[in-house]
Amino acid sequence: MSAVMIDGKAFAARVRGQVAVHVARLVADHGIQPGLAVVLVGSDPASEVYVKSKGRMTREVGMISVEHRLEADTSEADLLALIADLNADPTIHGILVQLPLPGHLNSELVINSIDPAKDVDGFHISNVGLLGTGQKAMVPCTPLGCLMMLRDHLGDLSGLNAVVVGRSNIVGKPMAQLLLGDSCTVTIAHSRTRDLASVCRGADILVAAVGRAQMITGDFVKPGATVIDVGINRIEVDGKTKLVGDVDFESCADVAGAITPVPGGVGPMTIACLLANTVTACCRANGLAEPA
Ligand code: NDP
Numbered sequence: 001m002s003a004v005m006i007d008g009k010a011f012a013a014r015v016r017g018q019v020a021v022h023v024a025r026l027v028a029d030h031g032i033q034p035g036l037a038v039v040l041v042g043s044d045p046a047s048e049v050y051v052k053s054k055g056r057m058t059r060e061v062g063m064i065s066v067e068h069r070l071e072a073d074t075s076e077a078d079l080l081a082l083i084a085d086l087n088a089d090p091t092i093h094g095i096l097v098q099l100p101l102p103g104h105l106n107s108e109l110v111i112n113s114i115d116p117a118k119d120v121d122g123f124h125i126s127n128v129g130l131l132g133t134g135q136k137a138m139v140p141c142t143p144l145g146c147l148m149m150l151r152d153h154l155g156d157l158s159g160l161n162a163v164v165v166g167r168s169n170i171v172g173k174p175m176a177q178l179l180l181g182d183s184c185t186v187t188i189a190h191s192r193t194r195d196l197a198s199v200c201r202g203a204d205i206l207v208a209a210v211g212r213a214q215m216i217t218g219d220f221v222k223p224g225a226t227v228i229d230v231g232i233n234r235i236e237v238d239g240k241t242k243l244v245g246d247v248d249f250e251s252c253a254d255v256a257g258a259i260t261p262v263p264g265g266v267g268p269m270t271i272a273c274l275l276a277n278t279v280t281a282c283c284r285a286n287g288l289a290e291p292a
Helices: 008-030 045-060 076-086 107-111 123-134 141-154 172-181 196-200 249-253 266-284
Strands: 035-041 062-071 095-099 161-165 184-188 204-210 226-228 233-237 240-244
Touching: 008 045, 008 141, 008 266, 035 045, 035 076, 035 266, 045 062, 045 161, 045 266, 062 076, 076 095, 095 266, 123 172, 141 172, 141 204, 141 226, 141 266, 161 196, 172 184, 172 204, 172 266, 184 196
Parallel strands: 035 062, 035 095, 161 184, 161 204, 204 226
Antiparallel strands: 233 240
16 A cells, blocks of 8 residues: 555544634633534434434534434424424524435425524535535535545645546535635546546546445556545445445555545544534624634
């Protein structure tokens, strides 16, 4: 392996430390404690794990964590009524509805019922539009975490060729918008892209958000490129479940200049950015200076 490993776990811990400092200042100087409400409908096991660790980390940085656990058969009207209450609650600055929602609920309608100023996931159509037009938005946490790691590792991203593999609304598209905002030349690749390997080989920055285990191999990577692996895939190895990314770490690490591991790369940054977004939302709601 010749690539530098980008340690998302350590970076995320630093970000959470900065969030904690900001929270302590908000409490001491203004008597305001940021509050994050997480709404979980049903009992999807992966969502349970995420919600639990979000709650723990929210409390660890000194914020108020409120969890609303609703039955899987909760009606849309009841869920919308809860969100309306949270929108009106001045002690709640961030609202996150854990996805995926059970099939009978309209996710788009639910997400768009969140006050955009409290939409710390950045999925509300207003925030999508603001990000797309280069205005101040709440930015989706996973791509924001990727951007922070890229800036930290590379400094100025201006003029670099970036390829984002994946065009989902929650990762691929906002990632591309953020890279464009930092003046990269951006290509978005997807399942219909022709000769994906050669498109990827043009990238100084390669972001994989595909959902296919170890699909991106060393021959997709330009020597010295920075590779960010968003994927979280569970595979069976010798009868045991193993977590791997969309990037084949071994072969890519021999070619890349820097690479994020899975686990310990993008994943930890996602929750750190959620906490950072909640502090940002709290500062904006109170007309106070935002964290840098
Ligand atoms: P989606 O399934 O919504 O999107 C996957 C994208 O990959 C689609 O745009 C699809 O193209 C494209 N794709 C699929 N197959 C290929 C292929 N063979 N070649 C090129 N492109 C392909 O996934 P998400 O964006 O939600 O998530 C992507 C990955 O990131 C998943 O592994 C997910 O678990 C992980 N993830 C990790 C997070 C974290 O915190 N680390 C947070 C969110 C997601 P098309 O549009 O043409 O179908």
